Amino acid sequence: MVKLLRFLHPYRFLIPVELTMIFLQSLANLYLPTLMSDIVDFGIVKGNVPYIFRMGTWMLLVTVGGAACSVLGSLLASRISAGFGHRLRAEVFAHVTRFSLQEFDHVGTASLITRTTNDVTQVQQMVNMMLRMMVMAPLSCIGGIIMAVVTNAKLSVIIVIVVPVLAFTVAVIFRRGMAWFRQMQAKIDQLNRVLRENLTGIRVIRAFNRIEHERRRFDAASRDLTETAVTVNKIMAALWPVMMLIINFATIAILWFGAVRIDHGAMQVGNLMAFLQYVMQIFFAIMMVSMMSFMIPRASASAARIQEVLALRPAVADPPQAAEPVPAVATRPSAPDAVRLAAPYAAEVPARLAAPHAAEVPARHGVVTFEGVTFRYPGAEAPALAGITFTASPGEVTAIIGSTGAGKTTLVHLLLRFYDAERGSIRIDGVDVRDMKQADLRRRIAYVPQRTVLFSGSVADNVRYGKEDATDDEVRAALAMAQAIDFVEAMEGGIHAEVAQAGTNLSGGQKQRIAIARALVRNADIYVFDDSFSALDYKTDARLRQAIRQALRGATVIIVAQRVATVMDADQIIVLDEGRMAGIGRHAELLATCPVYREIVASQLAGEGIA
Numbered sequence: 001m002v003k004l005l006r007f008l009h010p011y012r013f014l015i016p017v018e019l020t021m022i023f024l025q026s027l028a029n030l031y032l033p034t035l036m037s038d039i040v041d042f043g044i045v046k047g048n049v050p051y052i053f054r055m056g057t058w059m060l061l062v063t064v065g066g067a068a069c070s071v072l073g074s075l076l077a078s079r080i081s082a083g084f085g086h087r088l089r090a091e092v093f094a095h096v097t098r099f100s101l102q103e104f105d106h107v108g109t110a111s112l113i114t115r116t117t118n119d120v121t122q123v124q125q126m127v128n129m130m131l132r133m134m135v136m137a138p139l140s141c142i143g144g145i146i147m148a149v150v151t152n153a154k155l156s157v158i159i160v161i162v163v164p165v166l167a168f169t170v171a172v173i174f175r176r177g178m179a180w181f182r183q184m185q186a187k188i189d190q191l192n193r194v195l196r197e198n199l200t201g202i203r204v205i206r207a208f209n210r211i212e213h214e215r216r217r218f219d220a221a222s223r224d225l226t227e228t229a230v231t232v233n234k235i236m237a238a239l240w241p242v243m244m245l246i247i248n249f250a251t252i253a254i255l256w257f258g259a260v261r262i263d264h265g266a267m268q269v270g271n272l273m274a275f276l277q278y279v280m281q282i283f284f285a286i287m288m289v290s291m292m293s294f295m296i297p298r299a300s301a302s303a304a305r306i307q308e309v310l311a312l313r314p315a316v317a318d319p320p321q322a323a324e325p326v327p328a329v330a331t332r333p334s335a336p337d338a339v340r341l342a343a344p345y346a347a348e349v350p351a352r353l354a355a356p357h358a359a360e361v362p363a364r365h366g367v368v369t370f371e372g373v374t375f376r377y378p379g380a381e382a383p384a385l386a387g388i389t390f391t392a393s394p395g396e397v398t399a400i401i402g403s404t405g406a407g408k409t410t411l412v413h414l415l416l417r418f419y420d421a422e423r424g425s426i427r428i429d430g431v432d433v434r435d436m437k438q439a440d441l442r443r444r445i446a447y448v449p450q451r452t453v454l455f456s457g458s459v460a461d462n463v464r465y466g467k468e469d470a471t472d473d474e475v476r477a478a479l480a481m482a483q484a485i486d487f488v489e490a491m492e493g494g495i496h497a498e499v500a501q502a503g504t505n506l507s508g509g510q511k512q513r514i515a516i517a518r519a520l521v522r523n524a525d526i527y528v529f530d531d532s533f534s535a536l537d538y539k540t541d542a543r544l545r546q547a548i549r550q551a552l553r554g555a556t557v558i559i560v561a562q563r564v565a566t567v568m569d570a571d572q573i574i575v576l577d578e579g580r581m582a583g584i585g586r587h588a589e590l591l592a593t594c595p596v597y598r599e600i601v602a603s604q605l606a607g608e609g610i611a
C-alpha cells in the first residue's frame with residue numbers, strides 16, 4: 001500500500017491544503033462543546049441573556065466555519081483520490097502493455113482486468129478515507145482526551161478504561177478481516193473469468209446447448225463470492241454492536257459519576273455536557289479508525305495485487321545496447337506485376353506492395369535463421385520446440401506444416417519475440433533478435449495471427465493499423481491483394497464501412513482477409529502468415545497465395561498452414577512433429593524422404609494425384 005502512495009506525488013501541494021481544512025474543521029469540533037458549556041454555566045444558569053446571545057453568535061460562526069472547511073476538505077480529498085486512481089490505473093495499464101505473453105499467461109487476462117479496475121477502485125477509496133481521517137481521527141481522539149481531562153480530570157478515568165477496550169476490539173476484528181478480504185478479491189477474479197468466457201464463448205455455448213451448464217458455473221462462482229462476502233460482513237457486523245455496547249456503558253458511567261460530582265458541587269452541568277461530547281468525539285474517532293480498519297484489509301489486499309503486477313518484470317526486454325535498426329525497405333524499386341495485381345488502385349501502391357525485384361534488393365534483407373532453438377512454456381515438462389534449425393531467405397516462401405500442437409504458432413511467436421528461446425538463437429540478417437529493440441524487430445515483420453483480431457472502427461482504420469499513414473489507395477491496393485476488395489466495396493461505405501466490435505459483422509474468411517490486408521499494407525522485410533488462410537475457400541486461398549508470391553517477391557515469406565494445398569508450391573517446407581523438425585525440403589523431396597509429411601499428405605489429399 002505504502003509503495004503505491006508515490007502516485008500521490010503530483011498532489012503534494014494540494015494535500016497540505018486539504019489537511020489544513022480538515023484540521024480546522026476538527027479544531028472547530030473541539031471548541032464547540034466548551035462554548036456550549038460556557039453558555040449553559042454562565043448564561044443559562046445565571047440568566048445572563050446578553051452573554052447567551054454573544055456566545056451563541058460566536059458558536060454559530062464557529063459552526064459555519066467548521067462546515068465550510070469540512071466541505072472544502074472533502075471536495076479536495078475526492079479530487080486527489082480520483083486523480084490518484086487515474087494515475088495508478090494508467091500506470092498499471094502502461095506496465096501491462098510491456099508484458100511479454102509469458103506474464104499474460106502467468107497472471108491471466110481476467111485477473112489483469114480486475115486488478116486494473118476493481119482493485120484500483122478499492123485503493124482509491126482507501127486513499128480518500130485516509131485523506132479525510134488521518135488528521136481528523138487523531139486530533140479528535142487526542143484533542144478530545146486533553147479537553148476531557150481539562151474539563152474534569154477525575155471523570156476521565158472512565159476514558160482510560162474504555163479506550164483500550166475499544167481499541168483491542170477493533171484490532172481483533174481487523175486481524176480476522178484481512179485474510180477474508182484477500183480471498184474476496186481472488187473470488188472476484190474467478191467470477192470475472194467465468195463471465196468473460198461466457199460472454200466471448202456465447203456462440204459455442206448456445207450451439208452446444210450448454211446455457212444451463214454455464215448458468216450453474218456462473219451461479220457457483222457467484223455463490224462462492226457471496227458466501228465469502230457474507231462471512232466478511234458478519235465479522236464486520238459484529239464490530240458495531242460490540243462498540244455501541246461499550247460506548248453506551250461508558251455514557252451511563254459518565255452520567256452516573258458526573259451526577260454524583262454535580263451533587264457534591266465538584267462539577268457544573270455545562271461541564272458534564274461538554275465532557276460527554278468530548279468522550280463522544282473520542283469514541284467517534286475510534287469508530288472512524290474501525291471504519292478504516294474495515295477498508296484497510298481489503299485495500300491492502302488490492303494494493304498487494306496491484307503491486308504484484310507492477311513488480312513483474314517482462315521476461316522479454318530490450319537490450320541495454322540495441323543493434324542499429326535496419327533502414328526501411330521503402331526505397332526498393334517496383335515491379336509491374338504487383339501493380340497490375342493491385343489495379344485499379346495502382347496509383348499509390350506502396351513501394352513494398354509494388355514488389356521489389358529480388359535481384360535489386362540490397363544485400364539479403366530479412367534472412368531469418370533459427371539455430372538449435374529449443375523452447376519450453378513456463379511449467380511445462382516437455383519443450384514445445386526442440387532443436388529447430390533452418391534459414392528462411394528473402395525471395396522465398398518458407399512453409400511450416402504439422403499437426404495441431406506441433407509447435408507452429410510457438411515458432412512464429414519466438415520469431416516475433418513474444419517469448420524468448422531457452423536455447424539456441426534466432427537471427428535476422430545475422431543479428432540475434434534479443435539484441436534488437438522489440439519495436440525495431442517488429443517493424444520489420446508483417447504478421448497475420450492465427451486468431452483474427454479486428455478493432456472497432458472502419459475497414460480502412462483496421463488496415464491502417466499496419467501502416468498509419470497509408471493513403472486510401474494504398475488501403476485499397478492491400479485489400480485487393482488480400483482478395484478482400486470485392487466484398488469491402490460491396491459494404492455500405494466501402495473501405496470506410498464500420499467494423500463492429502471484434503468484427504462480428506463479418507464472416508470468418510472476411511475478417512481473415514482484412515487482417516491479411518493489414519499486414520500487406522506494411523513495408524516489411526518478413527511476412528508471417530500464421531494459419532491465415534484456414535477460413536478461405538481453396539480458390540481464394542490459391543489466388544491469394546499467387547498474389548502474395550508476386551507482390552512480396554524479394555521479401556521473406558513464412559506461411560504456417562495445416563493444409564498441404566497451401567504449402568505445396570513453397571520453396572521450402574518445414575515439417576514439425578511434436579516440437580521437432582521431421583523434415584525440410586520441397587514438396588516432392590519430402591514426399592520421397594519424410595514419412596510424417598507423407599502421412600499428412602495421405603490424410604488430406606489421398607487420391608488427388610498430388611505426387
Ligand SMILES: Nc1ncnc2c1ncn2[C@@H]1O[C@H](COP(=O)(O)OP(=O)(O)OP(=O)(O)O)[C@@H](O)[C@H]1O
Binds near residue numbers: 380384402405
Ligand atoms: N501459452 C501456452 N502455455 C503453455 N503451453 C502452451 C501455450 N501455448 C501452446 N502451448 C503448448 O505448446 C505446444 C505447441 O503449441 P502451438 O500453439 O505452437 O501448436 P500449433 O502447431 O500452432 O497448433 P495449431 O495448429 O493447433 O495451432 C502445444 O502442446 C500446446 O499445448
